[in-house]
Amino acid sequence: MNRSEPLVLGIESSCDETGVGIVRGDKLLTNTVSSSMEEHVRFGGVIPEIASRAHLDAFVPTLRQALDEAGVTLDEVDALAVTSGPGLAGALMVGVCAAKALAVATGKPLYAINHLVAHVGVGLLDGGELPENLGALLVSGGHTEILRVKSITDDVELLGSTIDDAAGEAYDKVARILGLGYPGGPVIDRLAKEGNPKAIRFPRGLSQPKYMGSAEQPGRHRYDWSFSGLKTAVARAVEQFEAAGQDVPVADIAASFQEAVVDVITAKAVLACTEHGITNLLLGGGVAANSRLRELTAERCAANGIALRVPPINLCTDNGAMVAALGSQIIMAGGEPSGISFAPHSSMPVTSVHL
Amino acid sequence: MLILSIDTSAIASAALITGDGETLQAFATEDTRTHAEVLAPGIQEILTTADVTAADIDALVVGVGPGPFTGLRSGIATARSLAFAWNKPLHGVMSLDAIAVEAALDAWRLGIDEFIVATDARRKEVYWARYRSTGGTPELLDGPHVAAPADVPELPAYGKGAGIYPDQLHAVADFSGTQPTAEALGRTAVVKLTRGLPLLETTPLYLRESDAKVPGPRKRAL
Ligand SMILES: [Zn+2]
Numbered sequence: 168m169n170r171s172e173p174l175v176l177g178i179e180s181s182c183d184e185t186g187v188g189i190v191r192g193d194k195l196l197t198n199t200v201s202s203s204m205e206e207h208v209r210f211g212g213v214i215p216e217i218a219s220r221a222h223l224d225a226f227v228p229t230l231r232q233a234l235d236e237a238g239v240t241l242d243e244v245d246a247l248a249v250t251s252g253p254g255l256a257g258a259l260m261v262g263v264c265a266a267k268a269l270a271v272a273t274g275k276p277l278y279a280i281n282h283l284v285a286h287v288g289v290g291l292l293d294g295g296e297l298p299e300n301l302g303a304l305l306v307s308g309g310h311t312e313i314l315r316v317k318s319i320t321d322d323v324e325l326l327g328s329t330i331d332d333a334a335g336e337a338y339d340k341v342a343r344i345l346g347l348g349y350p351g352g353p354v355i356d357r358l359a360k361e362g363n364p365k366a367i368r369f370p371r372g373l374s375q376p377k378y379m380g381s382a383e384q385p386g387r388h389r390y391d392w393s394f395s396g397l398k399t400a401v402a403r404a405v406e407q408f409e410a411a412g413q414d415v416p417v418a419d420i421a422a423s424f425q426e427a428v429v430d431v432i433t434a435k436a437v438l439a440c441t442e443h444g445i446t447n448l449l450l451g452g453g454v455a456a457n458s459r460l461r462e463l464t465a466e467r468c469a470a471n472g473i474a475l476r477v478p479p480i481n482l483c484t485d486n487g488a489m490v491a492a493l494g495s496q497i498i499m500a501g502g503e504p505s506g507i508s509f510a511p512h513s514s515m516p517v518t519s520v521h522l
Numbered sequence: 523m524l525i526l527s528i529d530t531s532a533i534a535s536a537a538l539i540t541g542d543g544e545t546l547q548a549f550a551t552e553d554t555r556t557h558a559e560v561l562a563p564g565i566q567e568i569l570t571t572a573d574v575t576a577a578d579i580d581a582l583v584v585g586v587g588p589g590p591f592t593g594l595r596s597g598i599a600t601a602r603s604l605a606f607a608w609n610k611p612l613h614g615v616m617s618l619d620a621i622a623v624e625a626a627l628d629a630w631r632l633g634i635d636e637f638i639v640a641t642d643a644r645r646k647e648v649y650w651a652r653y654r655s656t657g658g659t660p661e662l663l664d665g666p667h668v669a670a671p672a673d674v675p676e677l678p679a680y681g682k683g684a685g686i687y688p689d690q691l692h693a694v695a696d697f698s699g700t701q702p703t704a705e706a707l708g709r710t711a712v713v714k715l716t717r718g719l720p721l722l723e724t725t726p727l728y729l730r731e732s733d734a735k736v737p738g739p740r741k742r743a744l
Contacts, residue, residue: 209736210734210735210736210737211737214732214734216591216732216733216734217732217734219591219592219595220591220595220726220728220732222599223595223598223599223602223726226599226602226603227602227603227606230603230606231606241607256592257591257592257595260557260558260592260595260596260599261595261599263558264557264558264561264562264595264596264597264599264600264603265599265600265602265603266603267558267561267562267600268562268565268599268600268601268602268603268604268607269603269607270562271562271565271566271569271604272576272603272604272607272608273607343737507562507563507566508559508560508562508563509559510556510558510559511558
């Protein structure tokens with residue numbers, strides 16, 4: 168196998184995007200994504216079975232398109248990489264079965280890749296090397312995590328994560344409460360610009376001293392988030408306006424909700440960085456598209472001497488290029504293939520960069 | 523002619539079947555929940571053991587169900603990807619047909635005209651179809667459907683779905699544990715392929731909608 172500049176085909180199917188990406192070394196050749204998002208709109212959230220059905224139908228067309236766009240054949244590919252977790256079990260299964268079949272058909276080595284670490288690995292595509300003292304803040308409809316990345320290929324640590332809903336999920340639920348449709352992120356972001364972020368003080372989950380502790384004696388949830396209480400608080404606020412016979416100030420609620428989410432995410436992420444010597448932070452996941460999250464993360468990182476990097480947004484959302492990018496790094500670092508007997512792992516920990 | 527047959531509508535299985543309906547190699551597991559792990563290694567193994575490469579294979583066939591969603595998709599995703607990578611034709615076969623081939627012969631011997639094939643659909647239901655045996659060859663009359671065992675027509679019933687519900691279905695004893703296999707599925711496909719008869723697309727026969735419910739409007743606090 169070519170380990171100096173491998174041609175790697177990456178497959179992603181952990182949520183509602185079917186992605187196939189192709190990289191050569193750290194150079195992106197193509198990033199082809201088919202999303203089933205439209206099919207989830209009427210449900211107000213991703214329905215796993217619908218996503219799984221869509222993956223099955225989208226996979227081969229997406230693969231064909233990616234190969235065409237990159238101008239390569241399966242024969243020329245050095246290795247295959249696939250998201251083996253974390254993610255929706257039934258959705259992961261489709262990509263994993265397809266990837267294994269390609270491995271059987273072509274005899275190419277297959278790497279089973281951690282989806283969360285792949286979100287970080289995508290940072291290698293646009294800027295070459297990953298910096299020292301690296302952390303990653305991942306915010307999407309499926310996850311909210313802060314990671315410390317000592318080595319992208321074999322030393323990643325989870326510093327904090329949501330204990331209930333993902334941030335993007337909270338946006339979707341609040342959008343539903345406010346009657347704004349799905350997905351919630353873009354519409355709330357837009358409306359929030361017209362509202363007063365200080366109109367209502369919504370709770371910042373897990374921010375009480377008993378959860379936070381101190382730097383010396385950290386509490387159990389010092390760097391963790393919780394968004395389910397926030398969603399309930401929004402619902403209660405809306406009900407109060409309705410019960411009083413008043414118009415619901417949708418823009419103010421959107422702005423205040425967004426401020427609560429973004430404030431607690433960035434406060435805890437920056438705290439985790441400063442207390443773990445992280446001086447470079449990568450922001451990833453679909454919610455990285457949120458204007459207020461980008462703004463406040465940049466502001467607070469700057470204030471704390473942390474260099475912030477945000478990959479292009481089409482590489483922040485789930486895609487196959489990030490899987491190929493991390494696969495390529497693992498190959499260049501001498502990592503062994505995963506074989507074809509592994510199981511998809513819906514709660515695969517970040518300590519396992521590949522299986 | 524040589525075909526690679528795959529079915530994951532119940533158990534995971536794969537087989538290499540010749541144009542004469544002979545099995546070169548076959549793989550099958552009893553397990554119904556580890557398809558994503560075992561299927562690819564199983565296929566790899568039968569190819570290696572039979573010393574068969576892509577160049578030797580003329581077509582692929584895959585069981586399109588009905589079957590539990592996630593397991594069913596494992597086989598179809600695998601078959602579609604193999605067919606794409608090898609650039610070979612791929613056909614679908616209704617998975618209950620795999621049991622019906624054997625059942626039709628048995629029914630003919632017993633003088634049974636019409637019969638049911640049933641597999642486990644979980645959630646206290648079965649996947650079923652009604653066939654006629656004409657001289658030992660099955661002819662699909664009705665189905666496939668998913669239903670409670672009590673709602674299946676009262677006819678001799680073949681397959682594990684009948685074995686699980688002996689009180690409601692008239693299970694034929696020797697077939698009360700029979701599952702669809704790629705081997706039997708491949709044999710039915712080969713007969714059709716050699717005679718130029720049509721097979722199915724590979725669209726999965728889920729028979730059930732996803733469980734998702736469209737949320738109703740939020741109650742207003744008035
Ligand atoms: Zn993701």
